[in-house]
Amino acid sequence: MPGIRNILKRKAVFLFILVPLVAWAAATTLTSSGNWSDPGIWSSGNIADNISEDVSMNNNIGEVVIQNGESFTTSDVDMKNGNTLTINSGGFLIIGASLNPHNLTTSNSTTINVDGDLEIWGDLDVQNNLILNVSGSLIVHGSVILMNGSSIDIQGSILIEGDLTAGDNTTINVDGDLTINGSISAGDFSSISGTGTVNIAGGCTGPGSFCSSSLVDTTPPVISNCPANISSSTSVSSCSENVSWTEPTATDETNLVSFTSTHSPGALFNLGTTTVTYTATDEAGNISTCSFDVTITDDVPPAFQNCPTDISVTLGSSECSKTVFWTEPTASDNCTINGLTSNYLPGDTFGSGTTTVTYTATDQAGNVATCSFDVTVTDGISPTISNCPDNITVSLGASECTKAVSWAAPSASDNCTVSSFASTLLPGDSFGFGTTTVTYTATDIAGNTATCSFDVTVTDDIPPSIVNCPGNIAVGTGDSGCSATVSWTAPTATDNCTISSLTSTHLPGDIFDLGTTTVTYTTTDQAGNTATCSFDITVTDQTAPVFSNCLSNFSASSDDSGCSAAVSWTEPTATDNCTLSNVTSTHLPGDTFDLGTTIVTYTATDEAGNSATCSFDITVTDDTAPTFSNCPEDITVYVDSECSKAASWTEPTATDNCTLESLESTNKPGDVFEIGTTNVVYTAKDIFGNSSACNFNIIVKDTISPVFESCTINPVISEFNPYTQSAQVTWTTPTATDNCGLVTITSNKTSGDSFPPGLSQIVITATDSYGNSSICSTDIEIEGNQLPRGETTVKTTAYSGEETEVCLQLTDPDDDDLLITSIRETNVNGAITYDGSLNNLCLYYTSEKEYSGTDSFTVTVCDNATIQACIDIEVTIEVSPDLRLTFYKAFTPNNDNINDVWFIENIDNYPNNHVTIFDRWGGIVFNVSGYNNEDIVWDGRSLNSGQNLAPAGTYFYKIDLGNGQSIKQGFVELVVTK
Secondary structure (H helix, E strand, O other): OOOHHHHHHHOHHHHHHHHHHHHHHOOOOOOOOOOOOOOEEEOOOOOOOOOOOOEEOOOOOOEEEEOOOOEEEEOOEEEOOOOEEEEOOOOEEEEEEOOEEOOEEEOOOEEEEEOOEEEEOOOEEEOOOEEEEEOOEEEEOOOEEEOOOOEEEEOOEEEEOOOEEEOOOOEEEEOOEEEEOOOEEEOOOOEEEOOOEEEEOOOEEOOHHHHOOOOOOOOOOEEEOOOOOEEEEOOOOOOEEEEOOOOOEEEOOOOEEEEEEOOOOOEEEEOEEEEEEEEEEEOOOOEEEEEEEEEEEOOOOOEEEOOOOOEEEEOOOOOOEEEOOOOOOEEEOOOOEEEEEEOOOOOOEEEOEEEEEEEEEEEOOOOEEEEEEEEEEEOOOOOEEEOOOOOEEEEOOOOOOEEEOOOOOOEEEOOOOEEEEEEOOOOOOEEEOEEEEEEEEEEEOOOOEEEEEEEEEEEOOOOOEEEOOOOOEEEEOOOOOOEEEEOOOOOEEEOOOOEEEEEEOOOOOEEEEOEEEEEEEEEEEOOOOEEEEEEEEEEEOOOOOEEEOOOOOEEEEOOOOOOEEEOOOOOOEEEOOOOEEEEEEOOOOOOEEEOEEEEEEEEEEEOOOOEEEEEEEEEEEOOOOOEEEOOOOOEEEEOOOOOEEEOOOOOOEEEOOOOEEEEEEOOOOOOEEEOEEEEEEEEEEEOOOOEEEEEEEEEEEOOOOOEEOOOOOOOEEOOOEOOOOEEEEEOOOOOEEOOOOOEEEEEOOOOOOEEOOEEEEEEEEEEEOOOOEEEEEEEEEEOOOOOOEEOOEEEEEEEOOOEEEEEOOEEOOOOOOEEEEEEEEOOOOEEEEOOOOOOOOEEEEEEOOOOOEEEEEEEEEEEOOOOOOEEEEEEEEEEEOOOOOEEOOEEOOOOOOOOOOOOEEOHHHOOOOEEEEEOOOOOEEEEEEOOOOOOOOOOOEOHHHOOOEOOOEEEEEEEEOOOOOOOEEEEEEEOOOO
């Protein structure tokens, strides 16, 4: 067990992992001729290592030593008077196992020196005084009972999972680590000292000096309800404040010596932040403090007295500013005024307009107050404009649209200052037709204004002109009516200034009726001057009538009984854009037409004399083919000893509606026909090339099968081969002849083929060219040992390092016994065993401990016949890592980063899990999905106690892995330590 001491120091939770490893490591069974009670050195050469063997030392045998590198597992160990047990560094002694606890019992005046590792799965029971020196590691999974006068010196590490009970006058020195998951109880006059660390999960009972020792009592007092930081403001009349709070309380596991404070509720606090501290001290000198800040702020701004009201003054006729006086205000504060300032002073000069005067007071806390009032200086005198011009009138010239007009500009003056003097137009500007008002505006700095206005009138007496007036236009009507759409280039109008409008009685694109229409354009300029332009449009009818549905050339067939045809058609119709006069035709529907082509013409004429025609050709043809009578049906004949046959029939006759020209045939009655189907064709033609045919088939059949000369097969059977499960058979194939053509010989088997055990048939078939066949056959029976039957491929799964049984499912048709005779393997990552006995077809596979992947091998299974029949079975095993869950049985949530949470090994392989924890009464204390041993984990807190730590004890879990497997259930111990 090298390294167990360091592992235990780092994380106590690994105890639950190490337990089965320790028991497994001690499973050796060394034989010995020595004795456990022999003094001196225990070694594997002379002492047995057996968990089933008790150790009972004789009285006063002296010192027994376990040296470096030696490890022993025993049952109960009983030390007698004067015995000394020494475990050197690197030595190991394990008493009992996880599920098989055993005890170490000592008698009077015994000594145990542990420089290596001692692990006791039961109790350490000290019947009388014991000297225990530990510089290595001691783990007691049960409890420790020390009788009166015992002495323990701990330089290394001791873990006691149960309770430690010490009698009177017990001395415990701890310079290493002592961890007790249960409680400690000490008798009178017992003491504990040292420079090490003591961790006790349960309570401590015993002398006050023992339980209040700084080693045992390392827990400082607990201060509850420590106030939060407090902020308060001064009152209007003061620079400090009295502050009150609810005082915290202090408790301690043993005895609280003092609980003091730097300030008390109701104390007076000055401006700023003051820290209040409470201090609690217990008998062991452990100290806890609680601090909070009291902050006093000044939020009261200064106050102004006698702030002036707004002041208004008016300028005189020759004034541009005013001197103003007032009584200044004063300011006061609950603490201290740091400064009083103003942007203006009494007696300052103010210009026209409103000016805000502001006084500002600031106290030492930076609070600010202001006092403001307005000083308004009013200027009520407007500017003066001199020499304003009179109204002006001018006329435009022939080529002018605007006129430049000049005048003498007026001037402006004011009692203060003219800020602007503007005009809507200036002398020399151009003016358009009509009247324009020119306005001058003068504004002083106070916003007072004065205006001067006059009119400039421009007149226009020149009329406009029309350019490109069209000449008279003559057009014909369109195809669709008695009117015409006429377009032209519209004339344009010009003027010395601006055309106001150009209108027309008609527009290009308008529709004009038959006859003459006058079109007139009129233009007007902006002054009302006008001009006109006129031309005539004459419309005449020049469009001929139009035929609709004029027929295309078409053909008609003569009647079946003659060489002419009566022909009908839908007559075409004629329309005109104006008025139609008459429509005539050379032929009418229903007339009779001889063979050949005839032209039919329709003529339409309108009232204006315009005419149109519609013509089409009618062609009469003879499309009637001759007609056959008494055309024969298909005729079937059968050959005799030859390959052909003569056939006879009554010949058909032919007629035609006009004149028959010829009647021919491919064959005549009495002709000889070969085997198969021959098509006989009679063809009749008339004088116009129309023809028709009469077809029928002469079918000659061969129904005579081939004949075997001798149906004798005579098979020869070789010796049966059990490995191929067959016997070779040879024979001579018989021959056959036929009345007509070649004969093909086929067989369901080939001479020399291998035949399986049992009854088989050889079938030889003779077939002629026309599918007639004969059969020659014989039966043969093969006797031999048959192969075992069953699945020849086996696939299964296993976990790494775990033995897996693989059983082959085979039967023997001959009821022989079966056995595994061999296993062929290549690079198998594990071990395969089997016993090879009759009818035991099971083998055992164990992979290497860390291997995962696919292993495969071949198993040969044979029967026990004289000549064995064997088959190979391919076995494939998918080896997976062992991801089965391990549930730790206890944990100690004391925030020491050791075993603080309940750990479920391999739970991260089941991300859809759901974990529920119940108390012993069935109440749910923890319920979560996705448990992962990290951020989603049970740390001992209970839903029923407001997320506080649940009481110590046994809890029960139910886990749904979320993969359709069964629910996992069990229990876990919650150990509450201090």
